[in-house]
Amino acid sequence: xxxxxxxxxxxxxxxxxxxxxxxxxxxxxxxxxxxxxxxxxxxxxxxxxxxxxxxxxxxxxxxxxxxxxxxxxxxxxxxxxxxxxxxxxxxxxxxxxxxxxxxxxxxxxxxxxxxxxxxxxxxxxxxxxxxxxxxxxxxxxxxxxxxxxxxxxxxxxxxxxxxxxxxxxxxxxxxxxxxxxxxxxxxxxxxxxxxxxxxxxxxxxxxxxxxxxxxxxxxxxxxxxxxxxxxxxxxxxxxxxxxxxxxxxxxxxxxxxxxxxxxxxxxxxxxxxxxxxxxxx
Amino acid sequence: xxxxxxxxxxxxxxxxxxxxxxxxxxxxxxxxxxxxxxxxxxxxxxxxxxxxxxxxxxxxxxxxxxxxxxxxxxxxxxxxxxxxxxxxxxxxxxxxxxxxxxxxxxxxxxxxxxxxxxxxxxxxxxxxxxxxxxxxxxxxxxxxxxxxxxxxxxxxxxxxxxxxxxxxxxxxxxxxxxxxxxxxxxxxxxxxxxxxxxxxxxxxxxxxxxxxxxxxxxxxxxxxxxxxxxxxxxxxxxxxxxxxxxxxxxxxxxxxxxxxxxxxxxxxxxxxxxxxxxxxxxxxxxxxxxxxxxxxxxxxxxxxxxxxxxxxxxxxxxxxxxxxxxxxxxxxxxxxxxxxxxxxxxxxxxxxxxxxxxxxxxxxxxxxxxxxxxxxxxxxxxxxxxxxxx
Amino acid sequence: xxxxxxxxxxxxxxxxxxxxxxxxxxxxxxxxxxxxxxxxxxxxxxxxxxxxxxxxxxxxxxxxxxxxxxxxxxxxxxxxxxxxxxxxxxxxxxxxxxxxxxxxxxxxxxxxxxxxxxxxxxxxxxxxxxxxxxxxxxxxxxxxxxxxxxxxxxxxxxxxxxxxxxxxxxxxxxxxxxxxxxxxxxxxxxxxxxxxxxxxxxxxxxxxxxxxxxxxxxxxxxxxxxxxxxxxxxxxxxxxxxxxxxxxxxxxxxxxxxxxxxxxxxxxxxxxxxxxxxxxxxxxxxxxxxxxxxxxxxxxxxxxx
Numbered sequence: 001x002x003x004x005x006x007x008x009x010x011x012x013x014x015x016x017x018x019x020x021x022x023x024x025x026x027x028x029x030x031x032x033x034x035x036x037x038x039x040x041x042x043x044x045x046x047x048x049x050x051x052x053x054x055x056x057x058x059x060x061x062x063x064x065x066x067x068x069x070x071x072x073x074x075x076x077x078x079x080x081x082x083x084x085x086x087x088x089x090x091x092x093x094x095x096x097x098x099x100x101x102x103x104x105x106x107x108x109x110x111x112x113x114x115x116x117x118x119x120x121x122x123x124x125x126x127x128x129x130x131x132x133x134x135x136x137x138x139x140x141x142x143x144x145x146x147x148x149x150x151x152x153x154x155x156x157x158x159x160x161x162x163x164x165x166x167x168x169x170x171x172x173x174x175x176x177x178x179x180x181x182x183x184x185x186x187x188x189x190x191x192x193x194x195x196x197x198x199x200x201x202x203x204x205x206x207x208x209x210x211x212x213x214x215x216x217x218x219x220x221x222x223x224x225x226x227x228x229x230x231x232x233x234x235x236x237x238x239x240x241x242x243x244x245x246x247x248x249x250x251x252x253x254x255x256x257x258x259x260x261x262x263x264x265x266x267x268x269x270x271x272x273x274x275x276x277x278x279x280x281x
Numbered sequence: 282x283x284x285x286x287x288x289x290x291x292x293x294x295x296x297x298x299x300x301x302x303x304x305x306x307x308x309x310x311x312x313x314x315x316x317x318x319x320x321x322x323x324x325x326x327x328x329x330x331x332x333x334x335x336x337x338x339x340x341x342x343x344x345x346x347x348x349x350x351x352x353x354x355x356x357x358x359x360x361x362x363x364x365x366x367x368x369x370x371x372x373x374x375x376x377x378x379x380x381x382x383x384x385x386x387x388x389x390x391x392x393x394x395x396x397x398x399x400x401x402x403x404x405x406x407x408x409x410x411x412x413x414x415x416x417x418x419x420x421x422x423x424x425x426x427x428x429x430x431x432x433x434x435x436x437x438x439x440x441x442x443x444x445x446x447x448x449x450x451x452x453x454x455x456x457x458x459x460x461x462x463x464x465x466x467x468x469x470x471x472x473x474x475x476x477x478x479x480x481x482x483x484x485x486x487x488x489x490x491x492x493x494x495x496x497x498x499x500x501x502x503x504x505x506x507x508x509x510x511x512x513x514x515x516x517x518x519x520x521x522x523x524x525x526x527x528x529x530x531x532x533x534x535x536x537x538x539x540x541x542x543x544x545x546x547x548x549x550x551x552x553x554x555x556x557x558x559x560x561x562x563x564x565x566x567x568x569x570x571x572x573x574x575x576x577x578x579x580x581x582x583x584x585x586x587x588x589x590x591x592x593x594x595x596x597x598x599x600x601x602x603x604x605x606x607x608x609x610x611x612x613x614x615x616x617x618x619x620x621x622x623x624x625x626x627x628x629x630x631x632x633x634x635x636x637x638x639x640x641x642x643x644x645x646x647x648x649x650x651x652x653x654x655x656x657x658x659x660x661x662x663x664x665x666x667x668x669x670x671x
Numbered sequence: 672x673x674x675x676x677x678x679x680x681x682x683x684x685x686x687x688x689x690x691x692x693x694x695x696x697x698x699x700x701x702x703x704x705x706x707x708x709x710x711x712x713x714x715x716x717x718x719x720x721x722x723x724x725x726x727x728x729x730x731x732x733x734x735x736x737x738x739x740x741x742x743x744x745x746x747x748x749x750x751x752x753x754x755x756x757x758x759x760x761x762x763x764x765x766x767x768x769x770x771x772x773x774x775x776x777x778x779x780x781x782x783x784x785x786x787x788x789x790x791x792x793x794x795x796x797x798x799x800x801x802x803x804x805x806x807x808x809x810x811x812x813x814x815x816x817x818x819x820x821x822x823x824x825x826x827x828x829x830x831x832x833x834x835x836x837x838x839x840x841x842x843x844x845x846x847x848x849x850x851x852x853x854x855x856x857x858x859x860x861x862x863x864x865x866x867x868x869x870x871x872x873x874x875x876x877x878x879x880x881x882x883x884x885x886x887x888x889x890x891x892x893x894x895x896x897x898x899x900x901x902x903x904x905x906x907x908x909x910x911x912x913x914x915x916x917x918x919x920x921x922x923x924x925x926x927x928x929x930x931x932x933x934x935x936x937x938x939x940x941x942x943x944x945x946x947x948x949x950x951x952x953x954x955x956x957x958x959x960x961x962x963x964x965x966x967x968x969x970x971x972x973x974x975x976x
Contacts, residue, residue, distance in 0.1 A: 110918015121722035532825035671759025
């Protein structure tokens, strides 16, 4: 289908795009070793001192908070998103179509609007005090849709009769979930969860509206950009995070690959399953 | 008998009315004076502040925490607007969450009139009597003799220029309005910048009758806006953060612009060929630590206000942040920590110097220099600024 | 039925109870749907949609200029201000829309060939590596990446340094709308690659084979089979790029020039001191995204998110 020429040009284009994606990251890594306080070019003096400064600064606390918020928000999004997806994929009811529309709004609307809305809802209407939990609520609102969409897509591709078959064989709800539903959903959850965590980890606009005196990593970085006596530490922190994230992302990708989500022809497997569907009585 | 009873009833009613009439203003008076603490009690163990970044920096805040046991929790704000929102939210007065806010002059009056801050007993802050006279009871934090906070630091708006590219060296602000360095100029992205234009017009176009650059009539505001719109094609950009301006100067994108001593000192420390002048009269900013109306830890708050205005801490904060103390006793300490810093930050100037700096003040509808409400308020300024930058 | 009854009675009491519950829920699917849907939906509806509604209503009120208190006097003044031609707001909205469209188009052009290569041409190992390489930049903090671009595009920055090395003249890229366009396209690119990749990867080989069996050549197969099936992925990615550009205010602050104010900036400047005006202006991106989402749903993008 594809000629050799088009394969080569596609490969070249892909290489260029990836270079475009990664050159700024290389620049960031270089600046992590820049001795000067000011980000100028080219770099004349090199130093490790910003690593020490970053270690002593509030970056660790901010990183910890970001990880905690990300974990809780992703966890809630996984639970809530799966529940909503299960209801929508399996049942027909009034307003079913609008649910996907409503759930995508926090992600699709500009962050500043979501931030304003959540700020007035959480603090003015409900009178909550800003805390880690208000940040989590804000993040969960736009993370839910990422899990929801993945799970809905996966459920649409699997047959409902799998569950019927399991129950015909005597399994109760919990066993059906453990042996039938979970294996089918797991990779969809990993994919959705990964993207949700990434989004929550890097989110700054909604977070500024829902946080009190708590600083997540992006807020800490913004503070350093505003008042930059320690500006180069943001490069150190970004470099560190990317370096550390290679492993979990590669692992997650492997999980998805082994279960067929990143394999061409995954659709073939689903087709076969659907073809073998037990006709409903 | 009936007449006596009626008279007694009438007296009772009148007495009640008089008591009621006094109760209301009494409450107001209480807020204004009689409710002030006479001494600082025991620390509550915690202090929540809304601050400009680094205003409670560890190097000088840690000893405070160890001495008083008041552990500081910070919320960093990026703009005066943000500070105001945080203080005004959740029912106002800091929402019962925040104790102190380091408000600049363009936010402090708004906080006072919105009743988000409470008066402060200046007698509990011994360093106050040593302050430069200009900062003891400035109009942006003292209303009708009542202090709503204590001044902490300030800075002038300066003209920074690249000595290699801008020749001859500028002597006043006119260079940022002229075509000579078109495309190489920068000014701050802040509606209060309109006051700088108004100050310029105050000297160059006296027919407009501008008396106070923060109190402008519609016609005066329009004139200032027009000047800034004419300036826009001369600019490379509007800078938002101090670090931004530093990067722009270093990377050769701008040669000339309005800034603060902090930027100049950072550039000089990096061996860049930048210098600044303070062409008087100029605008400036001054920060006040204000006490939230519903502060949950007032004793810790007073302890901090007392601590941060002492000469040593003033010197440390000045050099960390890049601003000027209000306590001139900090001068020798500053020179010991960084040679020549007292002069570089303009701390040891005579009183006449400070009188020529027009410190930030929230624009309000009431004009101070003429009767009535003919002046433009902050919303009008914000809209004018959007017109300029849009 | 008798066999079922027998099955229900077997086993320890807990298991019997669970079976009975499963059976009950099976016979009353409405309850199950309600049980599954209520917590997330209720929390979501109350919190988010309600506060959006309140925001919309507040756009018809005014704010006291001094205390920023919202005064509940009904007025159209905010909308009159925004839609007035003497004011800059419509121009700002137009610029933002243009920028969002340009960024979306750019990202689609950049992402599609890469996604196609990853989904259909690369081997398993290569695809895995490319996938990680596309996803990792999302972890390096959007703020730090924008700040890096500020240095790259600067007058004495990396680009001019490279150009000078090649003997080419300096480019005046920093702090312009072009700079914003480059940076926006850069930061949102992974969000376009992933959905397009997922959509392309889902196309079964059998479709391609069938198309070839029917006599279509490469380009025809591409146009008639691959592109329509990839379209939901493209639209899904465009939701991200469009929406994120429409609401951003940080990129204009860091890399924008003198006429780079976007919708997000105006809302951000007014959100504290003049919330009704900010809310009124925020209805513009709200409406735009509402329409965009409806079209996207029609094109099947929601399944491809």
